[in-house]
Every structure is written in structure tokens, then in C-alpha cells.
Amino acid sequence: MASIIEIKGLTKVYASGFQALKGVDLTIEEGEIFALLGPNGAGKTTMISIICGIARASGGSVTVAGHDIVRDYRGARTAIGLVPQELSTDQFERVIDTVTLSRGIFGKPRDDAYVEKILRDLSLWDKRNSKILELSGGMKRRVMIAKALSHEPRVLFLDEPTAGVDVELRRDMWKLIGELRQTGVTIILTTHYIEEAEEMADRVGVINRGELMLVEEKTALMKKLGKKTLSVVLTDPIATVPAELADWKVALGADGHEIEYEFDTKAERTGVSSLLRKLGDLGIGYKDLNTKQSSLEDIFVSLVHQEKAA
Numbered sequence: 001m002a003s004i005i006e007i008k009g010l011t012k013v014y015a016s017g018f019q020a021l022k023g024v025d026l027t028i029e030e031g032e033i034f035a036l037l038g039p040n041g042a043g044k045t046t047m048i049s050i051i052c053g054i055a056r057a058s059g060g061s062v063t064v065a066g067h068d069i070v071r072d073y074r075g076a077r078t079a080i081g082l083v084p085q086e087l088s089t090d091q092f093e094r095v096i097d098t099v100t101l102s103r104g105i106f107g108k109p110r111d112d113a114y115v116e117k118i119l120r121d122l123s124l125w126d127k128r129n130s131k132i133l134e135l136s137g138g139m140k141r142r143v144m145i146a147k148a149l150s151h152e153p154r155v156l157f158l159d160e161p162t163a164g165v166d167v168e169l170r171r172d173m174w175k176l177i178g179e180l181r182q183t184g185v186t187i188i189l190t191t192h193y194i195e196e197a198e199e200m201a202d203r204v205g206v207i208n209r210g211e212l213m214l215v216e217e218k219t220a221l222m223k224k225l226g227k228k229t230l231s232v233v234l235t236d237p238i239a240t241v242p243a244e245l246a247d248w249k250v251a252l253g254a255d256g257h258e259i260e261y262e263f264d265t266k267a268e269r270t271g272v273s274s275l276l277r278k279l280g281d282l283g284i285g286y287k288d289l290n291t292k293q294s295s296l297e298d299i300f301v302s303l304v305h306q307e308k309a310a
């Protein structure tokens with residue numbers, strides 16, 4: 001895969017003296033969905049704003065589709081579509097007009113067929129003659145995406161695409177973003193929601209206090225850092241954990257019907273078979289076994305935790 005964005009040594013010091021980015025290096029591959037995950041104030045919006053030319057970097061360099069964001073601002077900006085956190089569009093304008101106008105602002109020739117295509121892709125075609133203010137919140141978000149895609153960008157930034165929306169709309173948005181990726185556009189999204197990154201991203205970057213702490217393929221990340229929980233479903237419930245199981249640090253679940261054991265999938269000895277043998281020795285019968293992979297959320301919390309401890 002070819003790279004589409006190259007970020008090298010990016011720093012940002014605000015006028016207040018606050019250092020929001022501390023030397024970020026990152027390459028985004030064309031066609032991927034990259035999720036930038038981090039707590040409040042981590043530097044996500046600062047980074048996006050610099051790439052999109054809304055804020056100035058204090059140091060380092062960024063190229064988008066081969067265009068330097070400072071020396072070749074126009075080239076870089078043309079390659080980018082940005083869906084900001086806040087809805088920002090004239091509420092009285094008709095959907096089709098606002099999207100057509102956005103395209104014009106980028107100096108692209110009028111192309112009604114293309115505008116129709118994105119409105120159809122985003123299920124907005126039936127609403128094309130509605131005023132923005134007549135639309136539901138979910139539809140308004142779709143209009144923002146249509147506007148961002150109006151000039152045929154190669155990279156689409158979504159800054160917290162599902163902040164403050166209900167579960168149904170969030171799932172809708174995920175589906176939509178998945179469909180957009182089929183069109184070949186590279187998608188970078190920022191999110192607080194680990195579930196969102198887990199659901200959609202090919203790669204995940206974790207940013208905290210202006211530093212990119214890790215960038216990994218999502219599945220590799222889950223495998224590498226992931227722990228699993230084994231649930232042993234007992235034939236008969238038990239009231240307390242027998243002292244003989246102290247070495248495994250198990251917990252009781254499901255009102256004493258399950259024994260839960262967390263183990264490290266990377267470890268040479270996971271302790272799973274010895275635990276099961278021990279249960280046999282103790283005459284504790286079981287009828288089922290389940291394992292559950294820990295989520296990206298656990299990984300994220302443990303990373304941020306490790307950094308704090310360090």
C-alpha cells in the first residue's frame with residue numbers, strides 16, 4: 001500500500017506555552033481506516049487541525065498526497081475532506097445547494113452527476129430539496145459528510161463522528177463509514193469510543209498528552225496485548241473459591257455457577273490446563289468452557305495506566 005499522509009516530528013506549542021504535540025511521527029496508508037484514540041485533551045483535534053491547515057505547526061512536517069501542507073497548501077487541502085465535530089452549515093439552505101456550493105468553494109467544476117452520487121450514497125437523495133433545519137440530527141451529520149466529500153478528496157477526516165449520538169445512529173454511522181471505504185477514500189477518525197475503533201479501524205493509534213504511544217494493526221494489537229478470560233461453567237454452584245485455587249487468582253461469577261480465570265495468551269504457561277486438572281482433583285465438575293478476548297478498552301486503559309505509573 002502507498003502512503004497518503006506522512007507526518008514527521010510534528011510539534012505544537014500554543015501561545016500559552018502549552019505543548020499539545022510532542023514530536024509525532026505517523027504514516028497513513030491509502031485506503032485504510034485509521035482510528036486515532038485518546039482521552040480528552042490528548043491532542044487529537046490539534047493534530048487534525050494542523051493537517052487540514054486550520055492551525056499552524058510549531059515544528060515538523062506533514063505531506064498529504066505528496067503535497068507539503070505549508071509550501072503547497074492548496075494541493076494538500078484539495079486532497080482533504082474534513083467533517084468537523086460541530087455542525088457548521090447554513091440551516092436555511094437546501095441540502096443539494098449546500099453540497100454543490102462546497103464543491104464550488106474548492107474550485108471544482110460543477111458536476112451534478114457526482115453530487116447526485118454522493119447524496120444517493122449517503123441516503124440523502126430523497127431529502128435533497130429539504131432545508132438543513134428540517135433534517136434529523138443523523139441526517140445533518142450525513143450532510144456534513146456529503147459536503148466534505150463534495151470536492152472528491154482522497155482523505156476524509158472525521159472528528160468524533162458519533163459524539164453525543166444515540167446507539168442506533170452510531171451503528172448507522174459505522175455502516176456508512178464502512179461503505180465509504182469501499183469507494184477507496186482513506187478515512188481517519190478520532191474517537192473517545194474504544195468500541196468505535198474496535199468496530200471499524202484497520203489500524204489504531206493511541207495518543208496521550210501529545211505523544212503517539214502506539215500505532216498497530218487493530219487485530220495484531222488485540223493479539224499482542226490481549227488477555228483472555230476463561231469461564232468454567234460448573235455443574236453445581238459453589239459458595240466460595242476453594243483455598244487450593246489461590247495460585248490462579250480466580251473469581252466466582254454467575255452467582256457461584258462459574259469460575260473466571262484471566263490469563264495471558266502470550267505466556268508460555270497460561271495456567272489453563274493446570275487449573276482444569278486442579279478442578280478435577282478437587283472433584284469440582286464443569287459442563288462448559290468459554291473464553292473471551294479482552295477488548296481494546298482494557299488495552300487502552302492499561303496503556304494509559306502504564307504511562308502514568310512510569
Ligand SMILES: Nc1ncnc2c1ncn2[C@@H]1O[C@H](COP(=O)(O)OP(=O)(O)OP(=O)(O)O)[C@@H](O)[C@H]1O
Pocket residue numbers: 014015016018020038039040041042043044045046047192
Ligand atoms: N488554542 C489553544 N491554546 C492553548 N491550549 C490549547 C488550545 N487548543 C487546545 N489547547 C490544549 O491542547 C491540548 C490538546 O487539545 P485537543 O483539542 O487537541 O485535544 P483532543 O485530544 O482533541 O481532546 P478532545 O477529545 O477533548 O477534543 C488540551 O490540553 C487543550 O487544552
